[in-house]
Amino acid sequence: MSRSWAWLVYAAILVTATALTAKENPVKRALQRTSAEPVKIYYDGKLGTPQFIRGSFAFPSASTKAEVARAFLRQHGEVLGIPPSHRFQLLKTLPDGDNTVVRLTQEVNGVPIFGSDVAFHITPDNRIRVIAGKLYTFDVDPRPELSTAEAIGIVEADLRQRGSTITGEFTTGLTAYVRHRAGVLSWHVTVATVEADQLPGEWHYFVDARSGKIVSRFNNVQVIRNRETYDGNNSIALPGTLIITEGGSSPDAIAQTTHDHTGTTYDYFFNTHGRDSFDDAGATIRSTVHHRINYVNAFWNGNQLVYGDGDGVQSDPLGMALDVVAHEFTHAVTTHTANLIYQDQSGALNESMSDIFAALIDAGDFMIGEDVWTPGTPGDALRYIDNPPLGGQPDHMSGYIITTGDNGGVHTNSGIPNKAFYNIVTAIGRPATGQIYYRGLTVYMTASTDFQAARLALIQAAEDLFGVGSAEAAAVEAGFDAVGISPPPPDFTGIFVSDPFSTPHPYENNSTYSVTYTHPGALRMKVRFTAFDTENAFDVVSIKDGNGNVIYRYDGNLGPFTTGPVPGETITVELTTDFVATRYGFDIDGYFYDDGSAPDVTPPVISGVSAIGITANSATISWTTDELSDSRVEYGLTAAYGNATPLNPTLVTNHSMNLSGLTPGTTYHFRVLSADAAGNQATSGDFTFTTAPPATDVVTITKAQYKNGKGELNIEARCSDPTATLTVVGIGVMDGDGKGRYRFRRKDVFPNPGSITVVSSGGGSDTRTLLVGPTLTGVPEETRLYPNSPNPFNPTTSIRYSLRAAGEVHLTLFTVTGQKVMTLVEGYQRQGEHTLRLDARHLPSGIYLLHLKADHQVFTRRIVLLK
Incomplete structure (x- = not known):
């Protein structure tokens, strides 16, 4: 070990997220106990709390999707470190195909936390799959010592010192402003201004409600198909004189071109992403041109788009450039979706999103504003997405600019995520990248999303669209890694x-x-x-x-x-x-x-304990662990147990042990035990099951055979009670002839290897070894998506896949551009072969992608519909 110290000065960068493993993270271990799928948690390195959680948390009894989110917080709030003084309020509920996104804001002692926004991604059956957004654990005394009037006075004095002219009314409210792991009770003061350079302002101040110190401030004016275009008459008044409405025209070339570019931008969002205007509710898009005299800028002020005419030297009229219009329009989309705070990394990401969609809409290059910027310099542009340093921006976290100006560098540091986008789009193309970024922005990003959280959001979006392990998801990871946005260890x-x-x-x-x-x-x-x-x-x-x-x-x-x-x-x-x-x-x-030498002292996490295949004399106990471990079951008539299965030393994560020789009609207690390779043993809680009552009839299996060539299972049995109902355990009901003879015949069924059990409604049962045809190999050796038949097809085709193990299955049909067409399968399925028929008579001809996600694997098949 060595230590050195010095007095030095040099630049700094920032990466802020941490992914923790189950072996090291007790929070993850606790969440894993209630998740049907492996849990992954990404932490905010500075807050020390989760900012992205993946898993499968079911709350089937919740009456609304918002209640699902609150149920999760009630169940896990303590282990996440959220104090009882915190409450979550509903911000909005949004549809996401068949799923729902619920967004909540967090309060502490009744005071809203500024920037709090947590998105819960919930399936139709009330399962939370993804939670995106920062969680806070600090406490705040809600009693201010500073009055509202005093806070306004402090802001007024600071604005005047900065040369700003106040043009609007002050609004105030208490908030908890986040400073690293603490919250500062602050007066949140907002006011409209005109700055000393005649630029508009919408200032947000945070004044410590005890000391009166200004904790933070930023200007929320974001500078650089129902349409209305106004003439600003070279004044500061907005919106100005209405000169073009939807379907109209104007001899004013600047107004007409701006109006047309707005329509092109609207069409992109509508035709590509199904978004109706910036609010997705058909809002009128108001644009003002000829704003001020020689005004070299454009901005979104929260209500409309505004464009200056430029000065002919630094720029031509800004609305003449499609990418400038698309940039400002995207600010409006961002306001109505993630609502990224226009400060520091979230603000730089806000700017980056506008640049990115501008490049997707004006798709001929990777420059912003090249049609209007410095007209006397050919080929010049305002920003260069492919090479940010040409526009004075960093392209890697090693060049991250630390500054209190420009709202923390929103127009400079945006070059870093811009370059990540360029890396991605050159790997997988604009259409796929556009789908990923739109889904990431509208579904997984929240108000306080920073660069690292954006990386997680976009990876998740890529996995949603193209599958876990897909080339598209890998491209997103690599694109961000290349600019230094990677999770720490x-x-x-x-x-x-x-x-x-x-x-x-x-x-x-x-x-x-x-x-x-x-x-x-x-x-x-x-x-x-x-x-x-x-x-x-x-x-x-x-x-x-x-x-x-x-x-x-x-x-x-x-x-x-x-x-x-x-x-x-x-x-x-x-x-x-x-x-x-x-x-x-x-x-x-x-x-x-x-140094890697610390011994493993953490036991496995046991989950999903259940008793299945219960008969009068036997039962099968199954469970899962989060790491490879052995298997043993203790059982008996009380919680003292007294009996135990032999230890199965094979290290697995999916466990199954058979109990035999049980007494009919008896309740048994049991618990499961698993130890990992280091000998750390985990023991479950106490569970019970009741065996079937004593048999009143006799069941005899006379035939049990699987014909692999035909994919058909044949079982025949006799029962001493001809009125009984016979069931093939785990498969289906046998049909009787009323004379005590029963038959079961079904295609595409793979029973458990080795034996078949038939149970009578009267309690009788019989088990026989399964006889197989010449090519039967038993349960499928792999999970696989087979080619559909026929292909090409019109209008139906058969889809077949095999499951090596039972589990969650997601079978989805997408267009080649990544738009979801329909969900074919969503839910738990048994192991074996599965077949279904796709009816595509309502779809247009074309190439589609069939996407199977099962057994922790992803498969894709290209299918062709020809009509």
């Missing part, structure tokens, strides 16, 4: 090394304090602060890896905490201060490291 407990370091108390202005810890052989490291207090937003502590990349940034009064994990054997802590104020600084007592 999983969190860990690790081994602590005491090695204190402190800044001066207080620290000095215009200084940098740095300490570097190196632990040879470490795979990952993190540092523990015992005290931390710096000037909010200005005196920033950067946590760097051995290559100098900044993984986290912290500022403010945070108290004691431990950083997120940093990969490698070196970690650097660096405080850079400005020229204004000073604070206490920080104290470090040491660091944690993980």
Whole structure:
């Protein structure tokens, strides 16, 4: 181990999410117990709370989809660290095909948390599959010491000092503004302005409701098919004089071209994504041209689109460029979907989304504004998506610009996700990329989504559209990885090394304090602060890896905490201060490291325990574990058990043990036990089942055969009671002739290997070894989607697939551009062969993609409908 310290100054970057494994994350282990599918949690590295959860959490008794989301929070709020003082309010409910997206906002002690927005993706049968959005665990005293009037006065004074002219009424309200892992009770003050440079403003201020300090501020004016186009008459008044309505025209070339570009943009969203105007409800699209004199900008002000005429030097009229119109229109779409906060990374992502859809709509290049920008310089553009540095933007997180200007660099740092988009679109093309980005924006992104959360949202969107493991999902991952937006290593407990370091108390202005810890052989490291207090937003502590990349940034009064994990054997802590104020600084007592030598001491997670195939004398116990482990069942007439199956030492995740020699009509208690390769044993809770009553009749199987060539199962049996109903366990009911003879014949059925059990309604049963035809191999050896027949077809075709194991199945038909046509299968199915007939008489001719998701695998077949 070594340590060095120095006074240094250099640039910083930011990546903020962590994916944790089940072996290291007790939250994941708790969630896994209630999920029917493997759980994956991505954490916000700075908040220490989840920002993206995948699984399958069922709440079948919930009466509404919003209640499904609230039921999850009630069930898991404690393990997620959400205090009882927090409540969730319904923001909106949106359809997503057959599914539903419920979005909730979080409150603490009745005070809304600014930017809180959590999206729950819920299936028709009330299963939550994805939760996207940040969860907060801090507490806030809801009692302000500052009055509303005092907060407004503080904002007025700051605006005047900045040269702004107030043009609107003030609105105020209490909010909890998030500062890293804490919430600051603040007055949220908004007001419209005209800035010193005559640009419009819609300022959002956050004033500490106790100290009166301005915690944060940003300008929400976002600059650069029912239509109305207005003439602004070169004034600041909006909207101006109406000159074109839908279907009309004007001799004003600038107005007409802007109007036409608006129509082209509307058509793209409507024809490609089915979106009716920016609000998806047919809202009138109001555009104003000739705004001010020589105005070199365009913007969306929350209500309409506004374009200046330019000055002929820096730009021509902005509305003459299709990509500029598409850019501003997309700001309106974003406002009505993710509503990304126009500040810092979420604001840069807001700008990036507008650039991206502008490039999808004006698809001839990857430049923005090239038709109007600096007309005296041929080939010049405002921004370059394929090469952001040409427009003064970074194209990698190593160049991330830390600034309090431009709302935290929304127009500069947007170059990083822009370059990620370029990487993706060059790999899979514009149509697929457009589908992925639209779904990511409208379904999974929320108000506080940052770069890392956007990566997760778009990967999920790609998996929804094209399947887990698809080339499209891989392209999204690779595209973001290439610009440095990748999740840090999983969190860990690790081994602590005491090695204190402190800044001066207080620290000095215009200084940098740095300490570097190196632990040879470490795979990952993190540092523990015992005290931390710096000037909010200005005196920033950067946590760097051995290559100098900044993984986290912290500022403010945070108290004691431990950083997120940093990969490698070196970690650097660096405080850079400005020229204004000073604070206490920080104290470090040491660091944690993980070199892979820590023993596995965590037992498996047991879930899905059930008793199946219950007869008068036997039952099968099944369950799953989250890691490979052995199998054993204890059972008996009480919870003391007394009996146990022999240990099955085979390490598996899907477990099944048979109990035999049971007494008819008896209730049994049982529990399951599984130990992993390291010997860590997990034990389930107590469960019960009741065996069938004593048999009053006798069942005899006379034939049990499967003919593989015909895909047909034949079973014949006799029963001493000719009125009884006979059932083939796990398959179906046998037909009787009224004389005690029964027959079961069915195609495409694969029974459990080795034997068949038939049970009578009178309690009798019989089990026989299954005889097989010459080519039968038993249960399918693999999950597979076979070619449909016929192909091409008109109008029907047979679809066949095999399941190696029972489980959730999703069979969906898509167009080649990724639009879902119909869901063919959605739900749990038994193992074996399955066949269904697709009736496509209502579909147009063309090529379609058949998409099967089952057994943790994804299969795609191209089918052709020719009419």
